[in-house]
Each structure stands twice: as C-alpha cells, then as structure tokens.
Amino acid sequence: MSSRGVEIVVVGAGIAGCAAAIAAARENKKVVLIEKSDCIGGNATNSNVGTICGLYYRTFSETPEQVGYSFSKEFISKMIARSETKAPIHYHKGLFIYSYEWSILQNILEEELKSNGIEVMRASEIIKIERENRQIKGLVIKTKEETIEIKPQTIIDCSGNGIVSQLGNLEMISSGSYQSASQIFRVENVLSANEFSLNMAVKKAMIQLVDLHKWPQSFKSLSLVPASLKNNHADFKITLPEKVTDNKEANDALAAKAKAYVQEIFPPLSKMVESLKSADIKTIFPQLGIRIQQRSRGKYILSETDVLSCNKFADGVAEGAWPIEEWHEDGKITMEYFEPDDAYMIPAGCLISDEMDNLYFAGKNISATTKAIGSARVMGTCLQTGYAAGKLATCSSAEEKETMIAVLRKELLHSNE
Ligand SMILES: Cc1cc2nc3c(=O)[nH]c(=O)nc-3n(C[C@H](O)[C@H](O)[C@H](O)COP(=O)(O)OP(=O)(O)OC[C@H]3O[C@@H](n4cnc5c(N)ncnc54)[C@H](O)[C@@H]3O)c2cc1C
Structure with missing residues (x-):
C-alpha cells in the first residue's frame, strides 16, 4: 500500500467540506479533499435540496441582512452573477432563502477548489484510521484503483456522519433514529x-x-x-x-x-x-436526502437551549439563524423559532475534537445535540462552520488557535454582541 504525507485532509466534499478546504488552502496549506462519490457538493448537489437556508437573519423588515462571514457573501455573489435568481425570497414567518440551480453551485465549487490549488480525490472512501494516543496518524483510503494511506497533520471531518470518529471508535453523539x-x-x-x-x-x-x-x-x-x-x-x-x-x-x-x-x-x-x-x-437525484445522522463529539455540545435562547459565546465562530426544523415520519414539519433579528453562536468547541488533538468537524457533523443540529445543519450555517474549521485546522499550537478564534470572531459580519 502506497503512503504519503499531507498537511490537511478534509473528508467529504459537501458544502461544508468545500468551504473548509478553501479556507485552509487560503492560509497556504496543502489540502487534499476526499469524497466517496464521483461528484462534489453532497446534499447540496447530489440530493439537490434546492434552496440555501440560514444565510439571512429572520426578519420582518423588507431587506434581510446576511449572517456569518463575508466568505458566504462572496460565495452568494458568485451564485447571483450566474443565476436567474438575483435576490433571496421570503419563505415564511420572516425567513428568507436563496433558490439555486444545483449545476451552477457545483461549477462554482469546482472552480473554487481548482483556483485554490486543492487536490480532490473523488470516488475515494475513508475505510480505516490509525490512532496513536491523541493523534490520528493515518487514513486508509479505498479508491477505484487501489487502497492507499495518507498521513495527515490535521483532519477535518465533513462527512455528515462523523466517519472519522466512527472508524476511530471515538465517542459519538447519537440518538439511534433521526428525522x-x-x-x-x-x-x-x-x-x-x-x-x-x-x-x-x-x-x-x-x-x-x-x-x-x-x-x-x-x-x-x-x-x-x-x-x-x-x-x-x-x-x-x-x-x-x-x-x-x-x-x-x-x-x-x-x-x-x-x-x-x-x-x-x-x-x-x-x-x-x-x-x-x-x-x-x-x-x-442520486443521493437520498438524509437530514441528520450521528455526529462527532467535540469539546462543547451545542444544545437546543443555546439555539432557542440565541446564546452568544466568547469563542463563537459561526452564527446560526435558522429555526430548529424537524421532518416527521407522517410528513409533518415542525419549526421552533427564536427571536427575529437575532442569531445564536456556535462556539469553536463544537468544531474541535474532545479526544484527538488533530481532528476538527464542520457542517452537519458538528458537535451538537440532535435537536440543535436540526437548525445548524442548513447550508448557510454549514458554509460558516466549514470556513471556521478550515481556518482553525491551520493552527499548530493552542496560542495560534486562540488568536485565530479572535480573528474569526472579528470577521463575523455582526461580531459586536
Ligand atoms: C432532503 C433535505 C432537504 C434539505 N433542504 C435544505 C434546504 O432547503 N436548505 C438548506 O440550507 N439546507 C437544506 N438541507 C440541509 C443541507 O442540505 C445539508 O445539511 C448540508 O448540505 C450538509 O452539508 P455537509 O457538507 O455537512 O454534508 P453533506 O452534504 O452530506 O456532505 C458530506 C459528504 O461526505 C461524503 N462522505 C461521507 N462519508 C465519506 C467517506 N467515508 N469518505 C469520503 N467521503 C465521505 C459524502 O459523499 C458527501 O458528499 C436539506 C437536507 C436534506 C437531506
């Protein structure tokens, strides 16, 4: 089995994994993005969920304000430039969404990955990890042609189901059955x-x-x-x-x-x-839309109360603006709202492994209860946690991480709370 070293490995090329890979590459890191399917985008393209939620504050004013980073703004501007849809649309009860065409989104992601020099391994699945104390030392990857080993300095798990933690027998957040x-x-x-x-x-x-x-x-x-x-x-x-x-x-x-x-x-x-x-x-669409599965456990577990009370954290590195949305087996949907014109923060601890020093999470695989992820799983929030995890994963010491958290907090569009 061939083996090689890589600075940062991102597992899963959904919206969160792509954002994480781009953010890390912009810090001049060599990034390899591993995706088990042939196409990138995850739920956003292969399930074609069709609208981006969580990009804007819920508001009863006419023009919604965007939450999160200018990274999301940059991304949406690129979508708007190529799409028929030029502005967000009002969905209901003050919620705004952006409607997109999956192929345009996929093209933009492909171009961004390429222009940032990210190596994408498609049809490649993580099947095993090697651990040593608090470090993940190796990832065994099965491609169409061969089985190879990558020795990463840092891993960001954006698989949507905590695959790295599963394979490493790390503690998971699981409730057995889901939406x-x-x-x-x-x-x-x-x-x-x-x-x-x-x-x-x-x-x-x-x-x-x-x-x-x-x-x-x-x-x-x-x-x-x-x-x-x-x-x-x-x-x-x-x-x-x-x-x-x-x-x-x-x-x-x-x-x-x-x-x-x-x-x-x-x-x-x-x-x-x-x-x-x-x-x-x-x-x-080829990928069944599975909304939630088990997740990795981080230093902090975002709770339903954090979401509904719009909790702010000193190490908050992303903002969630979508209600807790649940789809039930009888086809009914429930929404639990928090105050309009407000957002909760997602602390860095939700993106950093509790057990491994070189493991990070983003997207619908962040450390959150099953209820809380019902809000934080939407694409607008996945873009932010991806971006933040990508930046945090470039830090090699606790001090660097502290500095990066402060930088990220300032970068948030509404960081004055
Ligand atoms: C039916 C449905 C409707 C939705 N509607 C909306 C909506 O309208 N608006 C909105 O904003 N959000 C919506 N969402 C939520 C949103 O689409 C997802 O939560 C979000 O896209 C998840 O992004 P992600 O990058 O975290 O994960 P994913 O998109 O799931 O990406 C994870 C990637 O990891 C890959 N992977 C998994 N295991 C491995 C492995 N072992 N090795 C390598 N790669 C691996 C997968 O193939 C996948 O590409 C919806 C979700 C569903 C299911």
Whole structure:
C-alpha cells in the first residue's frame, strides 16, 4: 500500500467540506479533499435540496441582512452573477432563502477548489484510521484503483456522519433514529407557470391518491421545492415513512426504496394534475436526502437551549439563524423559532475534537445535540462552520488557535454582541 504525507485532509466534499478546504488552502496549506462519490457538493448537489437556508437573519423588515462571514457573501455573489435568481425570497414567518440551480453551485465549487490549488480525490472512501494516543496518524483510503494511506497533520471531518470518529471508535453523539429522509426528483414538460396553483393541485391530488392506493401518510406532504418551477421543469420532494438510523446497509436500502416510490407515485399523480399531464420524470437525484445522522463529539455540545435562547459565546465562530426544523415520519414539519433579528453562536468547541488533538468537524457533523443540529445543519450555517474549521485546522499550537478564534470572531459580519 502506497503512503504519503499531507498537511490537511478534509473528508467529504459537501458544502461544508468545500468551504473548509478553501479556507485552509487560503492560509497556504496543502489540502487534499476526499469524497466517496464521483461528484462534489453532497446534499447540496447530489440530493439537490434546492434552496440555501440560514444565510439571512429572520426578519420582518423588507431587506434581510446576511449572517456569518463575508466568505458566504462572496460565495452568494458568485451564485447571483450566474443565476436567474438575483435576490433571496421570503419563505415564511420572516425567513428568507436563496433558490439555486444545483449545476451552477457545483461549477462554482469546482472552480473554487481548482483556483485554490486543492487536490480532490473523488470516488475515494475513508475505510480505516490509525490512532496513536491523541493523534490520528493515518487514513486508509479505498479508491477505484487501489487502497492507499495518507498521513495527515490535521483532519477535518465533513462527512455528515462523523466517519472519522466512527472508524476511530471515538465517542459519538447519537440518538439511534433521526428525522425522516426525503427524495427529490425533477420533472420536465410542466405546463403550469404558477407555483402556488401547481403546489395546491399536487397536494389535493396526493390526499386522494394516498387513500386510494393505501400509500404511507407521509406522501401527502409531497411538495414543490420552493422557486424550482422554471423553464417548464420543477423539483418535487417526497418524504419517506421509514426511520433513518445509523445503520449504513439500512440507509442504502432506504435510498433504493425512495427511488422506487418516486417511480410508483408519479404516473398516477401526473394523470390527476392537469399541468402535469405531459410531464415526465427527468432526474431522480442520486443521493437520498438524509437530514441528520450521528455526529462527532467535540469539546462543547451545542444544545437546543443555546439555539432557542440565541446564546452568544466568547469563542463563537459561526452564527446560526435558522429555526430548529424537524421532518416527521407522517410528513409533518415542525419549526421552533427564536427571536427575529437575532442569531445564536456556535462556539469553536463544537468544531474541535474532545479526544484527538488533530481532528476538527464542520457542517452537519458538528458537535451538537440532535435537536440543535436540526437548525445548524442548513447550508448557510454549514458554509460558516466549514470556513471556521478550515481556518482553525491551520493552527499548530493552542496560542495560534486562540488568536485565530479572535480573528474569526472579528470577521463575523455582526461580531459586536
Ligand atoms: C432532503 C433535505 C432537504 C434539505 N433542504 C435544505 C434546504 O432547503 N436548505 C438548506 O440550507 N439546507 C437544506 N438541507 C440541509 C443541507 O442540505 C445539508 O445539511 C448540508 O448540505 C450538509 O452539508 P455537509 O457538507 O455537512 O454534508 P453533506 O452534504 O452530506 O456532505 C458530506 C459528504 O461526505 C461524503 N462522505 C461521507 N462519508 C465519506 C467517506 N467515508 N469518505 C469520503 N467521503 C465521505 C459524502 O459523499 C458527501 O458528499 C436539506 C437536507 C436534506 C437531506
């Protein structure tokens, strides 16, 4: 097995992993980004979740203010320059979202990784880690051609499920079962140009079809991804009735089932909804949308109370602005809001391993309770934790880390609390 040394390894090229890799590379570190699928972007592209949440404060004023770092602003400006969507849209109850096209996002991520000199290993999966005391010494990676070993100085785990901690037998934050998963699919040849009426017609039809076909109740929540109806195509989201667990085989089986569900429900639905009469399924997005799984344990565990009380921390390095959002097995969604025009902070301790001195976390793999991650998992927040983890991972001493935390705090757009 070949072996080589690398300064920083980022595991997982979702939105958080890409942000972490870019932030670390901008500090002149040699970064290798390892991704198990063929394509980068994770849920953001391979599941096509369609909107970026958590970029703006919830507000009842007309123009929402962005939270977090100018890094997120820079990123969104690039999206706006290439997209039809030029501004955030009001979602509901003062929440604003940015609607994006997955291929534009993926192109921007690819370009940023390239221009920052980041080596991306695709179709490469971490399968084993080697530990020594409080250090991770090696990562064994299975690529399409071979199995290799990388000896990293520092690792940032952005796998979405704490894979490095799992393989290293480190303590995890797990609740056994999690929010329902959703499968997103794109339909072409849609005849309606009105999103509201299409959504209503689909909902009405699904209520009848669920009873008629004895489908699971969660299918009644089939809905349009906001702002996805354009150029005669639209994206739909179906919520699965089965529980998501930490069992990989069970989740793989769920992903196959989700695709079969879409094939089953769409033909009768298209017959019932006038504007879907000529419509066909164009794409069933390859990655099942699993919202939450087990996470790594850091020096601090962000709690539901921290989120709902908009807690501020002296070492806060990211700002969360999205409510706690939970998707249930019956298709219902609950939202727990905090005050408008405010945000909670995510302390650096949520991004730093408690047990390993060279391990960091970002994205939906930060150290947070299952409730708290229901808020911090959204993409606007993942961009920030990715950026902060990427910067923190470049520090080689406790003093450097303290200085970096102070720098990051100042960089936050609203750091005066
Ligand atoms: C159905 C659904 C709808 C959502 N809707 C929205 C929304 O509208 N707006 C919003 O802002 N957020 C939404 N979210 C949340 C958001 O999309 C995700 O939480 C966020 O994109 C997660 O980013 P991440 O980088 O942390 O993880 P991921 O996107 O999951 O990326 C992790 C990456 O790690 C890779 N990986 C895993 N294991 C390994 C391994 N062993 N070796 C190498 N690579 C590995 C994976 O292949 C993946 O590419 C939604 C999520 C879901 C599931």
